[in-house]
Amino acid sequence: MSNEFFRVNLPGYNPLEVTLAQPDDFLKVRETLTRIGVASRKEKILYQSCHILHKQGNYFIVHFKELFALDGKQADLSDNDIERRNTIAKLLSDWGLVKIVNPDIIKDLAPLSQIKVIAFKDKDEWDLQTKYNIGKKKHDYYD
Numbered sequence: 001m002s003n004e005f006f007r008v009n010l011p012g013y014n015p016l017e018v019t020l021a022q023p024d025d026f027l028k029v030r031e032t033l034t035r036i037g038v039a040s041r042k043e044k045i046l047y048q049s050c051h052i053l054h055k056q057g058n059y060f061i062v063h064f065k066e067l068f069a070l071d072g073k074q075a076d077l078s079d080n081d082i083e084r085r086n087t088i089a090k091l092l093s094d095w096g097l098v099k100i101v102n103p104d105i106i107k108d109l110a111p112l113s114q115i116k117v118i119a120f121k122d123k124d125e126w127d128l129q130t131k132y133n134i135g136k137k138k139h140d141y142y143d
Helices: 025-033 064-070 079-094 120-125
Strands: 016-019 036-040 045-048 050-055 058-063 127-129
Touching: 016 079, 025 050, 025 079, 036 079, 050 064, 050 079, 058 064, 058 079
Parallel strands: 045 127
Antiparallel strands: 016 058, 036 045, 050 058
16 A cells, blocks of 8 residues: 555655454554543543544554545644654554554654553543544535
């Protein structure tokens, strides 16, 4: 899978493909990613940074701005966004949830201080928010 599949205009950009040990792991990874992101600790809000994308038989860990680019929308994806994506993918790999297909592309990592991981047992204490909903489109209904 090459990066022309992802219309992202960032020098040196590469999509981050992963494999799952078992198909059921998709749901585990998807749920785990809802608890990883950038936090507003004062208000206990967590903004989800990354999603798992299943496209044409392949799985990718993607920053939400990459998804905007896939939709053909303007996406101001930065090096820091990619570094956070890489760090989150490395955490998932370290936890045995995914295997990174090409580990060489995650050499640039964000410090863990930029990422908040909410424990499953604590998730009800936080407002978990997403900036992109995969597979959900807004519909206009007319009477």
